[in-house]
Amino acid sequence: MSRAASIAVCAAIAAVLGAFFFGTIHGGDKYIKKIARDTKLCDDAECLFGAMVMRERAQERYGIPESLLNWCFGIASIGETHFRRGNFLKRPIMETGLLPCGSMAGDLFGVKKAN
16 A cells, blocks of 8 residues: 555544544534433423533532543434444444443443443
8 A cells, every 4th residue: 555545544443433433522512412311301492401410410429520421322312323334333333432430331331342
C-alpha cells in the first residue's frame, strides 16, 4: 500500500470514529431528555430542568462524572435502536462502550460486566 493510501485509510478511520463519538454524545443528551419526559420531569419544551435532574440522579446513584453521562446514555440509546443491517454488532458495541460507566451499565441496561 502506498503512503497516500495509508494516510487516506487512517483519515477515514479517524473520521468514522469521530462521527461515532460525537453522535453518541448527542444521542445521550437526547436520551436523557427522553427519559426525563417519560418520567414527567419536564416543565418546558426544551426539558432543561428535567435533564438536569436526571443527570444529578445518575451522578448521585452511580458516581459517574458529568463528562461521561452523555456517553453512557448515548450507548444505552444505541441499545434501544434497531438497525436493518449490522444489528449483530450492537451487543459488543454496548458492552465495550459501557465499560467506563461502571455499575450503571448493569443496573439500567442489563449488560453484565466481565470480572
